Amino acid sequence: MPDTIIKVENLSKKFGKHQILKNIDLEIKQGDIYGIIGMSGSGKSTLLNLLTDLLTPDTGKISYKLSELNNFYQLSQKPEEIKKLFGYSFQDPSFHSMLTVQENLEHFATLYGLPKKFGIENTNVLLKLVELDEAKHSLGKDISGGMQKRLCFACSLIHSPKILFLDEPTSNLDPVLRKETWDILKKINKNGTTIVIASQLLTELETFCDRICIINNGEIIKEGTVDKVKQEYTSNIEIHLESLPGNYDVIIQELKEKNLPIPRTLIKESKLIIYTPEAEKVLHTLLHIIEKNKETLLDIDLNKPSLAEVFESLVSKK
Amino acid sequence: MYQKNKKTMKKLFKLIGKNFKLLARSKTSALIILLGPLLIMLLAGLAFNNTNTYSMNIGVFSEDYTDLTESFIDNLKTEQFAVLRTITEQACINKVKEGHFHVCLVFPPNLSLNQSQSQLIFYVDYSKINLVWMVKNTITSKLSESSSKLSLNLTTSIIDKLQETETEMQDKDSIINALINKNEEITTELESLREKINAMDLSFSDNDFSTTSIASKNSQIDGLFESVEYQGINITDDITDLISDVESEINALNISSSEKESITTITTNIESNIVTLRNNITNNYNQSNNQSNQIIFLISTLSQNLASLKSRLSTASSSKSTSLTKINTLEEKISSSKASLLALQTSISKIKTSLSTIISKDASTIVNPITTTIKPITTEKSHLNYFFPSLIALVIMFIAILLASSLVMMEKTSKAHFRNSITPTNSIIFFFSTYITCMIIMVFQSSILFIISLLVFKIPITIFSTNFLTIILLSLLISTMFVIMGMFMGYLFRSRETATLGAVSLSSIMFIISDLIIPIESMPQHILQFAKLNPFMVSSTLLRKSILFGENITSLGSNIFILLGYIVIFFVTSLLLVEFFKRQHLLRLQIHGFTKKKPKPKTKK
Numbered sequence A: 001m002p003d004t005i006i007k008v009e010n011l012s013k014k015f016g017k018h019q020i021l022k023n024i025d026l027e028i029k030q031g032d033i034y035g036i037i038g039m040s041g042s043g044k045s046t047l048l049n050l051l052t053d054l055l056t057p058d059t060g061k062i063s064y065k066l067s068e069l070n071n072f073y074q075l076s077q078k079p080e081e082i083k084k085l086f087g088y089s090f091q092d093p094s095f096h097s098m099l100t101v102q103e104n105l106e107h108f109a110t111l112y113g114l115p116k117k118f119g120i121e122n123t124n125v126l127l128k129l130v131e132l133d134e135a136k137h138s139l140g141k142d143i144s145g146g147m148q149k150r151l152c153f154a155c156s157l158i159h160s161p162k163i164l165f166l167d168e169p170t171s172n173l174d175p176v177l178r179k180e181t182w183d184i185l186k187k188i189n190k191n192g193t194t195i196v197i198a199s200q201l202l203t204e205l206e207t208f209c210d211r212i213c214i215i216n217n218g219e220i221i222k223e224g225t226v227d228k229v230k231q232e233y234t235s236n237i238e239i240h241l242e243s244l245p246g247n248y249d250v251i252i253q254e255l256k257e258k259n260l261p262i263p264r265t266l267i268k269e270s271k272l273i274i275y276t277p278e279a280e281k282v283l284h285t286l287l288h289i290i291e292k293n294k295e296t297l298l299d300i301d302l303n304k305p306s307l308a309e310v311f312e313s314l315v316s317k318k
Numbered sequence B: 001m002y003q004k005n006k007k008t009m010k011k012l013f014k015l016i017g018k019n020f021k022l023l024a025r026s027k028t029s030a031l032i033i034l035l036g037p038l039l040i041m042l043l044a045g046l047a048f049n050n051t052n053t054y055s056m057n058i059g060v061f062s063e064d065y066t067d068l069t070e071s072f073i074d075n076l077k078t079e080q081f082a083v084l085r086t087i088t089e090q091a092c093i094n095k096v097k098e099g100h101f102h103v104c105l106v107f108p109p110n111l112s113l114n115q116s117q118s119q120l121i122f123y124v125d126y127s128k129i130n131l132v133w134m135v136k137n138t139i140t141s142k143l144s145e146s147s148s149k150l151s152l153n154l155t156t157s158i159i160d161k162l163q164e165t166e167t168e169m170q171d172k173d174s175i176i177n178a179l180i181n182k183n184e185e186i187t188t189e190l191e192s193l194r195e196k197i198n199a200m201d202l203s204f205s206d207n208d209f210s211t212t213s214i215a216s217k218n219s220q221i222d223g224l225f226e227s228v229e230y231q232g233i234n235i236t237d238d239i240t241d242l243i244s245d246v247e248s249e250i251n252a253l254n255i256s257s258s259e260k261e262s263i264t265t266i267t268t269n270i271e272s273n274i275v276t277l278r279n280n281i282t283n284n285y286n287q288s289n290n291q292s293n294q295i296i297f298l299i300s301t302l303s304q305n306l307a308s309l310k311s312r313l314s315t316a317s318s319s320k321s322t323s324l325t326k327i328n329t330l331e332e333k334i335s336s337s338k339a340s341l342l343a344l345q346t347s348i349s350k351i352k353t354s355l356s357t358i359i360s361k362d363a364s365t366i367v368n369p370i371t372t373t374i375k376p377i378t379t380e381k382s383h384l385n386y387f388f389p390s391l392i393a394l395v396i397m398f399i400a401i402l403l404a405s406s407l408v409m410m411e412k413t414s415k416a417h418f419r420n421s422i423t424p425t426n427s428i429i430f431f432f433s434t435y436i437t438c439m440i441i442m443v444f445q446s447s448i449l450f451i452i453s454l455l456v457f458k459i460p461i462t463i464f465s466t467n468f469l470t471i472i473l474l475s476l477l478i479s480t481m482f483v484i485m486g487m488f489m490g491y492l493f494r495s496r497e498t499a500t501l502g503a504v505s506l507s508s509i510m511f512i513i514s515d516l517i518i519p520i521e522s523m524p525q526h527i528l529q530f531a532k533l534n535p536f537m538v539s540s541t542l543l544r545k546s547i548l549f550g551e552n553i554t555s556l557g558s559n560i561f562i563l564l565g566y567i568v569i570f571f572v573t574s575l576l577l578v579e580f581f582k583r584q585h586l587l588r589l590q591i592h593g594f595t596k597k598k599p600k601p602k603t604k605k
Helices: A043-053 A079-085 A102-110 A115-131 A145-157 A175-190 A202-208 A226-232 A248-255 A279-292 A306-318 B002-025 B025-047 B068-076 B090-097 B130-171 B171-197 B210-252 B257-356 B363-367 B383-412 B415-423 B429-454 B468-492 B496-512 B525-532 B536-550 B557-597
Strands: A004-015 A016-031 A033-038 A059-065 A072-074 A086-089 A162-168 A194-199 A209-216 A218-223 A238-246 A264-268 A271-278 A296-303 B056-062 B081-085 B103-106 B117-124 B371-374
Touching: A004 A043, A016 A043, A016 A209, A016 A218, A033 A043, A033 A202, A043 A162, A043 A194, A072 A079, A072 B025, A072 B363, A079 A086, A079 A175, A079 A218, A079 B130, A086 B415, A102 A145, A102 B117, A115 A145, A115 A306, A145 A162, A162 B081, A175 A202, A194 A202, A194 B056, A202 A306, A209 A306, A218 A226, A248 A264, A248 A271, A248 A279, A248 A306, A264 B536, A271 A279, A279 A296, A279 B383, A296 B210, B056 B068, B068 B081, B090 B103, B090 B117, B117 B429, B130 B257, B171 B257, B210 B257, B383 B415, B383 B468, B383 B496, B383 B536, B429 B468, B429 B557, B468 B496, B468 B536, B468 B557, B496 B536, B525 B536, B536 B557
Parallel strands: A033 A194, A033 A209, A086 A162, A162 A194, B056 B081, B056 B103, B117 B371
Antiparallel strands: A004 A016, A004 A059, A059 A072, A209 A218, A238 A271, A238 A296, A264 A271, B103 B117
């Protein structure tokens, strides 16, 4: 069982009259990739900013484990040590656009107080890690969006932090770049760095995160491993049907008349999604109805619910 | 075509509308854009909206204060000027250098109107260019006023005397006319007299000279000469007979023949002489007889002439008598004329006395009894020399404030700002890095300024200047103050635009409320006190003292402490702002992000 590295207790934050976070409690384990999920404006970034001391909480406390002795400290107690403990990669590029890639890394190495030798060593290692070795003499403003993102990671990692906070690390990136980014993040995590990610790209989080928390209206509504969250959410299986002419209302009506265990149906785009704990039975009946109604079957699929669906469902319930 | 233009215009108006919306929604920008000019106008209005009430300190000095000097001083005191006396001329000049006096006025000793033109000397600080012209105009006009008053008094005095003279002359006009008439009469009388005298004949009468008697006497003399001649001849004959008898006797004597011979020689000589005498007598007689005849002729002629003369003298005597009478009359008239002339003389004497009481007889003194000379308190030559310290302060102010605010905004709005914030680097280090960067640029800029000034404008600021170190130190301190002010502006505002606007506005306000446009002395007293504390004014004054008057750091007075005070105040305030706005800046971004992403819930109707 990995040790806890960050403890958040009863954390609240208000901006004016708006309560952004309410009584947040969570623990992040060392070496995990921890996902913070929430809608826009739900308080994900605020939580990250509070964790990185960019904002001060109204109430509650955030403690970091500084040594192997399970001693937790708040930022106000040991600001220098704790600031060296983490790196933060912001949603938007956060480096000097008029400095080269290498100069940026060296600049932040200086700000973190690294000796020159280590600074240069770390720069070279990170340039290779984020695959910016060839672009190290390019100005920050001249490199592509994906390279900028990678440069941000590198800047966040220049002082070899134990924790890396990432705010929407793959937003605005194409699928190829996203994959590259996640590959790098996995490498970083493999080196022992705990990664805390706030993102709306749930598919990615579902794939890469060890643990997640879902925030809605400033509150954590679910927290745990992805599987656990899904399981807690539902035991239903999804049947995805696509047919022509697609009279899904008729199909739903007939299914209901059969008294089958179908707690929920959803018409999404050109598909009908049926949620049921007894998938085989429902599927059988469904195929009959399709035949009876002379629907031409284009596609049919059985799925367990995705994190996105769990999230959507949880948020809409609230 | 019409439709196309209409569409274009529509787009244009839409864009203008959008611009206004954006401006209105950026509250700080809108506030600065709308209130900036109002604030500047308000300050300028408060500062300059008054009617020539110049608050000036005038230093005066004279070796000897006369009543006229005092009247000048009193005249200045009645205005808004504060007039202060100094004990020496140099002390007065020094006070101008130090900025305590705006002008030093030196009166000549024993200033009076009896002197030929009196010269008043102004000592002014030409580096305060606007003030100099204002001082020159104001004081000169004030003194011209006094001078005109004096000129008026002098002219009035002259006109009074001339009027007195006119009256006096009018009074004496009849006397002068009488004098003229009498003189004409005298002239006529004298002409008549001259004719009378010309008519005089001074001939004599022969009777008056007894020519007959003279002729008679001549005849008698003639008879006497005849008798003398006769008797002489008789006597000579007798003597000759006697000598013959003597010679006979001698021959008869018993004496030697030699002795006889000797005596005979003597007697022979005597006889010879007697014969000569007789002949002479006869000749003389004949000659006297001829002369006598001539005398008789002359006497006859004389008698005739005398008769004629007698007749003429008789006529002259008559004329003389008449002339004496006329002369007596003339004497009386001249006596009368003399009295008139004496009266006239008295009048003229009075006029002279009156005219002598005119104070000034020098035309230039009457026209302009007081002249003024304006002297600079330094030996600089061109206007640029005087303007140079203010120019340096101005350039430093604008560059430093704009540069520092831009650098701070660059840091604040940099993509790397958040990352910088989370590093274990104290914000004071960022603060100092910005400050030192600005200072390096300022030192570079100032060096260029000084080098150009030295090479192009020949302004003598070199390492050989005695107070070179003071100038450098002051430039650094002034740069520090404006850099920190600029940083303060940078930390105060949120966007680059507002920070730039704020920095430009602040610089402009300091520039406007300085003596570079209108002398601050023309401001109301309560604003003047603030204007004197204007950081730009303080800087400009310090540089002026050090560059133009060569003062060193120890003799710069209170301004150096004000400068240091500003540095400390802005330094501390900026540091507080750094800490305060660091949180505020991040918070604002969060709020901004929050409100942007999640609109406020609508209230239920």
